[in-house]
Amino acid sequence: MSIGCVYIPPENSKYASKDAFEEIEREMVTLRDDEQLCSLIGDFNARTGTLLDFVIPDENLVEVLDENLNDEITDFLYDYQNLISLKIPLKRCSEDKMRPNTQGYKLVEFCKRNNLYITGGRTGSDKGIGKATTKDNSLIDYFIVSSNLFKYIEEYEIIPFDALFSDVHKRIHVKLTTEVTTIEKEKSSHKRxxxxxxxxxxxxxxxxxxxxxxxxxxxxxxxxxxxxxxxxxxxxxxxxxxxxxxxxxxxxxxxxNKNPIKKNHGAKNRNKPWFNKSCKLKRKQFHSAKYKYNKQKSINNKNSLKRASQYSFKWLSSVKQILDDTGFSFVWNAQGDIKSSDIKKEIKQRLVDQFGQSLSADMTNSSR
Incomplete structure (x- = not known):
């Protein structure tokens, strides 16, 4: 999991940058592993009200992709359904009743492009509230996360204002709980x-x-x-x-510190033979093409999106060959036509039949 700390100056500040969110997005894509959960926390100086931070795919986009849709693309397009399965409300609440500002619109667009979601008003003690994050009753500080990270959020709370910590802002308290795989390194003689x-x-x-x-x-x-x-x-x-x-x-x-140094073995270190660096690059190219098409629906961008969506994983042909060789090609041919539970029953029955025939033949040969 990656966590980024963010500060974006107010839009009317002399330090403001029109490209702040684009810069964050480029940095995030560079550092983030494709399978990694991602989160950003900090002062975005963005008033979003209750603007939607997700997109429900329209028929036009699905029509563009057409037959090139696969599980990976479908998962990306319908990522918001993970919130529904985790019983996280799609609609946010907010105590900030002022109109969204320019940076607020940019933030929700940033979330839509990257499948990130605002946690405020959705979880913890702030669920159904969306407390203001400043003493001026504005909500401009956020903790935004990947959809599957919601299940690890044990606590989320906006702490009452304390002048010791800030002149304006309230603190965001977040507690994440998860299981990690660790190994112990040799203890250092130097105690930090x-x-x-x-x-x-x-x-x-x-x-x-x-x-x-x-x-x-x-x-x-x-x-x-x-x-x-x-x-x-x-x-x-x-x-x-x-x-x-x-x-x-x-x-x-x-x-x-007497505790041994521990290292987390995350998804970044696991290279899967069926999803190598080339596949990751192809997926990034698809996300980039989708982003460009959403910003400008031109013919060139449409064609680029169709080309980018045509990539497939290395293991597909291998899986099909294995199924053909073992007599289970019906699994491949029946994709989408029958339920997975029915496929499991059929596989089980065929294995039983095949095992029974082999056992019967062995008994016949031994009796001779």
């Missing part, structure tokens, strides 16, 4: 010193910050008064980081 948050000692942390708040103000003033080149900004940010780290050490202390 770490700091752990201790809830009962948080007042010490606040006191340590407040008794040196003049230092923080001086650093903030330094940013305002400086020429704001990279060197000055990096130096001030480093000083702020060190200040908060020292306050945490003084408040909670440090301890040696």
């Amino acid at each position: 010193k770490t700091i752990k948050w201790i809830e009962k000692d948080k007042h010490k942390f606040i006191e340590n910050i407040r008794k040196n708040e003049e230092k923080v103000l001086d650093l903030c003033n330094e940013i305002e008064s400086s020429k704001k080149d990279n060197h000055d900004i990096n130096r001030v940010i480093t000083s702020l980081t060190n200040f908060y780290s020292q306050a945490a050490k003084d408040s909670f202390g440090t301890f040696a």
Whole structure:
């Protein structure tokens, strides 16, 4: 699973970028494995209201793909049905009653293109509410996820505003629970010193910050008064980081991490012979062609989409050959015509018959 942290400046800011979502999408496609669950969390400065963040395929798109539809493409087009099976409401709720802004429309389009879904108003204690994420009652912070990641969300909550953590924003609390495969590496002789948050000692942390708040103000003033080149900004940010780290050490202390280093063996390291790098590349090309066609329904984009949808997996011909050689070609020929349960019954009966014939022949030969 991949988790990305996002900050997009307000659309009226001098730091705003019209291509912010395109840049995030390119980065996500580059880093994300095809089979990997994906999520993004942060301040998108996007007001979406209750705009739909998914697409129900229309007949025109299905007609374009026509006979080239396969399981992979169908799964992508009807991904939203995973929410229905997990009993996640398709319709979101939101306390933010203001009209969606430009970045809000861009966010929902981004979600539609990448099969990502807004969690706010859909799950956890926020289900059916869609609490505002700022003290100004706007909802501009989001946790967006792949559809199959909803089943791992154990807790989702918007924490009440606290000036200690932000001047405007509320915190998003998310707890994910899943099983992972781990291996233990050799223990290092060097024990890393770490700091752990201790809830009962948080007042010490606040006191340590407040008794040196003049230092923080001086650093903030330094940013305002400086020429704001990279060197000055990096130096001030480093000083702020060190200040908060020292306050945490003084408040909670440090301890040696005695736990062995664990490594998660995710889907990215598993190369399937029937779905290799070439297949992954073909699928990315299809998604890219689909995105271009949705943005501009031209003849060229339509033809590109049809070409991109014609790829097939290496194992199809091999599977068909195996079925032919073993006398089960009816399974291939009956695709879509009979239920899978009926196919299982037929396979079981044929195996029983074949085993019975072989056993009878062996008994006859042995009696001679």
